[in-house]
Amino acid sequence: MPRNKTRGTSSDYIFDLDGTIYSGEFAYSSMVSMASSLPADKVWFLSNSDRMGGGQIFQRLTGMGINVYDSFHVLTAQDIARDWVKNQQASYRVWAPSASSRLLVDGKEVNLEVGNLNQECDKILLCLEGVEALVSRHGEKKISDMLRDNGADIVAMNLDRWVSRGGTKKLGLGGWMDILDVPASLVENLGKPSELGASILAERGLMIGDSVVIGDNVDTDGALARAIGADFLLFHARQDGK
Numbered sequence: 657m658p659r660n661k662t663r664g665t666s667s668d669y670i671f672d673l674d675g676t677i678y679s680g681e682f683a684y685s686s687m688v689s690m691a692s693s694l695p696a697d698k699v700w701f702l703s704n705s706d707r708m709g710g711g712q713i714f715q716r717l718t719g720m721g722i723n724v725y726d727s728f729h730v731l732t733a734q735d736i737a738r739d740w741v742k743n744q745q746a747s748y749r750v751w752a753p754s755a756s757s758r759l760l761v762d763g764k765e766v767n768l769e770v771g772n773l774n775q776e777c778d779k780i781l782l783c784l785e786g787v788e789a790l791v792s793r794h795g796e797k798k799i800s801d802m803l804r805d806n807g808a809d810i811v812a813m814n815l816d817r818w819v820s821r822g823g824t825k826k827l828g829l830g831g832w833m834d835i836l837d838v839p840a841s842l843v844e845n846l847g848k849p850s851e852l853g854a855s856i857l858a859e860r861g862l863m864i865g866d867s868v869v870i871g872d873n874v875d876t877d878g879a880l881a882r883a884i885g886a887d888f889l890l891f892h893a894r895q896d897g898k
Contacts, residue, residue, distance in 0.1 A: 667887075668863045669694055670854070670880075672871030673703040673713065676891050679820050683720050684893060687870075696725040700857050704847035704876060705732040706783040706813035706829070709758060728860045733813040733847040736856065737781060738762050740811065740846055744779070751777040751808070753786035779809045784819065784829045791832070800836040810838065814847030816876065849879030 669691075671677060677687050691699055701724070703713065710730035717724050724730065741763045744750055749767045752759060759781075760770055769777070780803070790799045803810060815830035827835075833843060846852055858864050867886040871877025874890060881888035 666695070666698060668698050668700060668867045670700045670702050670857070670862070670867055670869045670886070672848075672869075672873070672877050672891075673701055674705065674820050675872040675893075676870060676877075677701070677717070677722075678720070679893070680824075684891075687891060688720055688722060690870075691722050696723045696729075697861075699725065699729065700862055701730045702848065702853045702857065702880075703730075703732045704814035704816050706734050706737070706847075707785070708732060709734050709738075729857075731853050731857055733853075734758070734783075736846045736852050737783075737811075737813045739856065740852075741768060741781070748779060749777040750779045750781055752781040752783075754783065754789045755781065755786065777806075777808050779811055780806075781811045781813070782829060783813045784832070787829060787832045787836075791836075796836060800838070803836060803838050804842070809844065810842055811844045811846060814876075815840070815843065815845045816847070816873075848876040849883055851880070851883050854880065854884050 671687070671691055677684060677691065701713065701717065705713070710732050711727050713732060714724055714727040714730045717730065738759055741750060741759060749769070750763060751769045752763060753770065755763065755768065755770050760768060763770075787799070812829055812833070814828070815833065816828035817830040817834070818825050819828040833840070854862065854864055864884050864886070867884070868889060869877050869881035869886050870889045870891060872891045872893070878888050878890065880886075
């Protein structure tokens with residue numbers, strides 16, 4: 657459980673990760689220094705990553721020399737999705753292609769199915785690797801028709817149009833939704849700019865009413881800041897990578 661903390665009057669800081677603290681394996685030294693210079697109990701990390709959970713990223717951040725207060729100060733879209741799965745009605749059939757093993761363990765409580773194309777479900781939980789696998793196996797048209805026409809609610813771990821993989825930009829889940837012609841109105845987004853992540857962090861001690869969001873994306877980080885009434889600092893990487 658999170659530790660009890662004595663709060664002062666200074667702001668809490670919500671840092672994005674990929675593109676802000678690091679890009680692939682490369683760390684932005686200026687942002688690492690900034691995060692390290694702030695009181696650890698005031699620093700939070702909120703990522704749209706659907707590949708790693710907060711515990712894994714906590715280990716990575718501490719390995720970079722950042723004094724992260726504890727693992728409860730790190731939250732990813734994968735963590736949010738796991739909580740979402742737990743909160744579904746037991747009678748729901750949730751289909752999650754290529755879901756992580758952590759989601760699969762929790763998902764057994766709600767008949768979470770992984771891997772096979774199944775049109776008899778109530779909700780479809782999507783991550784980037786899942787959609788990539790579906791398109792590779794079945795083709796864009798079949799997946800487009802299935803997502804738009806089967807009547808299930810579509811839930812995305814994030815709707816990032818682009819992501820960084822190994823320092824290279826590639827099409828993200830939001831970009832795939834555009835290609836597959838899935839209207840945004842049909843998709844529930846669990847990642848930023850949804851307020852779900854900030855709400856979970858608030859339960860852990862984040863002071864939303866006096867917070868600053870720091871990130872590299874105005875459409876996710878900036879929009880989240882507006883949604884929760886926080887200040888927003890936009891990070892631009894310099895040409896020298898700092």
